Amino acid sequence: MEVRVQAGDFDLGQELARLRAGDARVGGVVSFLGTVRDMNDGAAVAAMELEHYAGMTERALEEIAERASARWPLFSVLIIHRVGPLKPLDQIVLVAVAAAHRGEAFAACEFIIDYLKTDAPFWKKEQTPQGARWVDARVHDDAAKARWETR
Incomplete structure (x- = not known):
């Protein structure tokens, strides 16, 4: 298991x-692989800044990976999750898993990203033509996580 929170980009092919x-x-x-979109909630996004709580973020990601592995x-x-300033098309997050069979790998990867979106302490601020705005938590992310708790 490897967890990295970093400002720099990563090479998808090399990591896999x-x-x-x-x-x-x-x-x-x-x-x-999650990337920065140029639109969100009907507004153009020129840039995004990702902040995190150092130390706590890594522990939260490790716990999510451990839960998936269990x-x-x-x-x-x-x-791998990036922080700092990002532009549209930039890579934000990579979640990758290796298993003997595809079913376990697909399920675990989806589980990890669903929990990451709700449980890891990251904050996103977007730059739009109307000014800077913080991105709120999404009900759809909570629902994605909740379905794992009923399985």
């Missing part, structure tokens, strides 16, 4: 190759 390197047990790698037989988990 490293996740499965040399492990012949891996039958499937599933990843989610629920599914995973060989490895990688979570």
Whole structure:
């Protein structure tokens, strides 16, 4: 399991190759890559700033990865989340898991991103033509997380 919170970008191909390197047990790698959109809630987004609570954020992400690993037989988990100033098209977050089978890998990856969106202490501020605005929590993210609690 690896968790990184960083300002710098990452190379998606290198990260996925490293996740499965040399492990012949891996039958499937599933990843989610989140990027900055140029529109949100009907407004143009010129830039975004991501803030976090250092130390607490990493612990929250590690706990989410541990919960996924306890629920599914995973060989490895990688979570990278960027902070600082970002522009449209920039990569924000990578969640990747390696498992013997695709079903476990897909479920675990979705579980991790659903919990990350609600439980990790990140704050987003967008720059729009109307000025800066903080992005509120979304009901849809809470609903995505809640469905795992009933399974």
